[in-house]
Amino acid sequence: MIEVRDLRKVFKSKRKKVEALKGISFDAHPGEIFGLLGPNGAGKTTTLRILSTMLTPTDGDARIDGVSVKDNPMEIRRKIGFLSTETGLYDKLTGEETLKFFGKLSGLEEKEIKERSDFLFSSLGLEKDRKRLVGEYSTGMKQKLSIARALIHNPEIIIFDEPTNGLDILTTKTVVDFLLDMKLKGKTVVISTHILDVVEKLCDRVAIIHRGKIVANNTITELKNEYNAKTIEEVFFSLVNFEGEK
Numbered sequence: 001m002i003e004v005r006d007l008r009k010v011f012k013s014k015r016k017k018v019e020a021l022k023g024i025s026f027d028a029h030p031g032e033i034f035g036l037l038g039p040n041g042a043g044k045t046t047t048l049r050i051l052s053t054m055l056t057p058t059d060g061d062a063r064i065d066g067v068s069v070k071d072n073p074m075e076i077r078r079k080i081g082f083l084s085t086e087t088g089l090y091d092k093l094t095g096e097e098t099l100k101f102f103g104k105l106s107g108l109e110e111k112e113i114k115e116r117s118d119f120l121f122s123s124l125g126l127e128k129d130r131k132r133l134v135g136e137y138s139t140g141m142k143q144k145l146s147i148a149r150a151l152i153h154n155p156e157i158i159i160f161d162e163p164t165n166g167l168d169i170l171t172t173k174t175v176v177d178f179l180l181d182m183k184l185k186g187k188t189v190v191i192s193t194h195i196l197d198v199v200e201k202l203c204d205r206v207a208i209i210h211r212g213k214i215v216a217n218n219t220i221t222e223l224k225n226e227y228n229a230k231t232i233e234e235v236f237f238s239l240v241n242f243e244g245e246k
């Protein structure tokens with residue numbers, strides 16, 4: 001379970017100060033896909049980077065299975081699988097060697113690496129490409145391998161920043177189906193996206209984030225009811241416009 005409480009983040013440079021997060025709170029539960037939805041610059045990546053201990057909050061805290069990201073970042077890293085838009089891969093390794101390398105870094109035994117790799121290559125549709133060099137992979141194949149890399153150690157908590165960005169509809173479907181399967185396995189999944197279609201297909205609950213604040217947080221059905229909207233897109237526009245008028 002993820003508990004986020006009053007997270008604040010201020011980026012300061014010599015010339016300016018950006019208040020990226022102005023007090024973000026939400027919970028995400030096992031067996032649930034929680035979506036952070038928001039326009040460019042809203043604070044989605046900053047939130048997920050704090051959850052994954054890549055950034056420290058200026059104030060507030062987040063707990064993952066009771067462990068604070070501030071107090072115990074090393075334990076948090078063992079608990080989570082984090083996919084960022086900058087997740088790196090090495091062109092000169094094959095897909096299989098990539099998972100072996102990151103599996104060893106996570107302290108897994110050869111047998112576990114083999115079992116996890118077989119599962120991940122097969123469920124992400126990369127089986128026939130596992131022995132090819134990553135340098136020869138397409139964008140979609142690289143994204144699927146980055147997902148496999150993030151989950152080699154079978155974490156209970158999955159934190160994915162923009163998992164379907166730049167993917168075609170077939171690869172998007174593979175990733176969406178894969179995450180739905182993770183949810184059925186009882187994992188806690190948090191994703192960020194600005195692709196509304198993905199939110200509708202994937203998320204049980206959505207927090208709409210705008211200018212560093214959560215302006216709505218509910219199930220998709222409840223949000224549509226609350227804003228008298230047929231689609232999540234309508235909900236999104238009424239909230240973002242509403243905020244803009246203030």
Ligand SMILES: Nc1ncnc2c1ncn2[C@@H]1O[C@H](COP(=O)(O)OP(=O)(O)OP(=O)(O)O)[C@@H](O)[C@H]1O
Nearest residue numbers: 011018020038039040041042043044045046047194
């Ligand atoms: N390292 C940084 N230094 C200064 N400002 C930053 C830094 N990282 C993010 N910001 C600022 O914080 C705000 C939130 O950025 P963030 O990347 O979290 O947004 P986002 O919702 O993920 O947007 P996008 O959809 O464009 O990725 C923006 O104003 C951004 O310019």
